[in-house]
Structure formats: C-alpha cells, structure tokens
Amino acid sequence: MLRRDFIKKAAASSVATGFVSLKLRADDTPKTAAAKKTKLPRRRGFNLMNMFLPVGNTFKGSGNYDLGPFHEQDFEIIAGWGFDFVRLPLSYWCWSSEDDWFRMDEKALKQIDQAVEWGKQYGIHVNINFHRAPGYCVNPDPVIKIRSNLFFDEAPLEAFCYQWGKFAERYKGRPSSELSFDLLNEPPGSPKFRDGYIKAVRAAIKAIRDMDSSRLICVDGYKWGREGICELDGIDNFFQSSRGYDPREITHFRAQWCPDLNDFPEKLLGWPMVYKGIKYDKNYLRAAYNKNWDGWEKLGGAVHCGEFGCYNKTPAPITYAWTRDILDVFKERNWGWALWRLRGAHGVLDSDRADAKFENFKGHQLDRDFLEILKQG
Secondary structure (H helix, E strand, O other): OOOHHHHHHHHHOOOOOOOOOOOOOOOOOOOOOOOOOOOOOOOOOEEEOOOOOOOOOOOOOOOOOOOOOOOHHHHHHHHHHOOOEEEEEEHHHHHOOOOOOOOOOHHHHHHHHHHHHHHHHHOOOOEEEEEEEOOOOOOOOOOOOOOOOOOOOHHHHHHHHHHHHHHHHHOOOOOOOEEEEEOOOOOOHHHHHHHHHHHHHHHHHHHHHHHHHHHOEEEEHHHHOEEEOHHHHOOOOOOEEEEOOOHHHHHHHOOOOHHHHOOHHHHHOOOOOEEOOOEOOHHHHHHHHHHHHHHHOOOOEEEEEEEEEOOOOOOOOHHHHHHHHHHHHHHOOOOEEEEEEOOOOOEOOOOOOOOOOOOOOOOOOEEEEEEHHHOOO
C-alpha cells in the first residue's frame, strides 16, 4: 500500500476510533492533577517467543524459536516453578503485514487471547509487547523491508496507535493485575530518535487510554531499554522496562547477529572479567543501573527488567556467575524480571548450551543448575 493510501486510511481510522491529531505537544502527556505513583509487584518470569516472528520466517539469528500458537504447558511449568510473569514479544507481521497495517487477522489475535487466558488460569501476569511495530524493529529483517520510520513519519505512527487502540478495546475490563501493554521493544540510542520515540509513546498511550482508561502500560527505556526516560513522569498506572545485557561481550558472546563481537578473544572471557582496563563485576552492573535508572526512580517511577540473559555460546559457569550477580542487583533495586526465553538458546529449557548438564523434564531438556539460580533471584 502506498504512503498516501496509508495516510488516507489512517485519517479515516482516527475519526472512527476517536484518535486525535498526532502532532502532540509536550503538555499532552496523559496525566492527572495528582498522579499516583505506580506500585509494581516484583514479578519474575520468562519471555515466550511463539509470535516473535510469523511461522516460516527465517530471520538470521532467529535460532530455534517454536513459532506458532502458545503452549499451555509453558504456563503450567512457569507457575509450577513459582514464577508469575510472562512477556510476549510479538511481531505485527503475525496478524498484519507491510501491505496493510490496518488489517488485523482475528485468527492470529485469538492465539494471544489464549495466552492471556492461560495467564489468568495459572496466576501469571501477561505483558504484551510489540517487538516489531509498523515502522520499527530493533533487528530489521533482511527479506521484508520496512519502508518508513515510526519516529519520523506520520503513517506508521497512525498505524501503531490504531493497532494499540484495537488491543486496548479487545482487553478492556481485563484487570491490570493480569495484563499489561509494553508499547515498543528497545528504541534506538541515537539522540535524533528521542523526541520521535517520546511522541510515539504519548500518542499510543492516549490511543489506549481512550479505549481503556485503567490499563497498566509499560515502555522500554531509551537506548535499547538501558536508560530511564524522566520526561514520562506523571503518567498513572505506568512503568518502564530495563534490560540486562551488559557487558555484551558476556551476554552476546559469539551471537551471529552481533558480528562486531565475533573476534572477542575467548581467553579473556570470564566473570568477573577485566577488558580494556575495565573490571566487569557486580559493582560494575550496580553502577550502570544507578547511573541509568536512579533519576527515574527518584521521581517515583517503577521499573521491571523485561529482558536479560546470556546466549548459549557463553560457557555455563560464566553464565551462572553473571546471572547470580545481575539477579542480586535486581533484588537490591526491588525489580522484577523476565529471562529472554523460557525455551531455546538463552533459556532454562532446551538451550543446547554445550557444557551445561541437562535432565529430562516434561519432554524438554532442563538446565537444573540454571533454574535453581533463577529461583533464588
């Protein structure tokens, strides 16, 4: 669909759904006269990857994702271990397409409905995230080209708000104790994108709150989720999502989608680790979070870590030592967290980590040592 056709359709959708112009001013941030600080339970759990990409997509670095409908067994397992949170990083390609951002396939959306219902059944909070949204994804697909930019162009912003408005309408009345919305995965770190990201966040929040005034909403921090955004103070029922991927030499060791790390010397790998004169240890992690998140939390802002973990090429002893330390730091800050993947390369099930010890568990290979570390976090 051509850009002019998107804009025409977006304008019609704006009238139909009550959206206002997206030329928002700074004082248009949704807030109340006396905004209450959000009290966020310390929920812990996992990312479930089933709709991270459409079935059949062969994105480089996608790994062994189990694409397709969500599995009740995953919710049963997570609850049985004592965890209470799942994040669903979703691609809008699963229910829409680059050719028509305003088409939303009901069959695909019902798969998300089922995950939300299983969350309720098993006492697990479900966090719906747009990992891929009209006009932006942190890891663009080399086959399907994104033709516009969410942070600069009106057409994808209209579609972004339209889709979030539809999700808000769909789940209106569902308690925020059961369900939250994470608007966009990992905005870029370049300063030129900051204003556009904040504009997109404010517009999407308005679209959601016009449909459901009480929905719990989350946004990823700036610089790929690494830094709190203090300009978003004053929004009710709202929190920000951080990340746990530092240092990348540890968490993304030999990850094929990070070619800049391919030559990192394995002999230097360790935890703690000294590299280029910097000592990477628990104190390093603590200082990084203090720098990037103290400002937001001093305003009373709430934080949850939506993703963290080590790729399966990181040796198990290093993964375990790093995980213990980062979980200690999360606990010090009273943050909940979600490991990047329950199953697969970063996960506690079926990770294929070469030097981990596995046991058979409900048809999967369980890294019991890793699980026990997570339980303590």
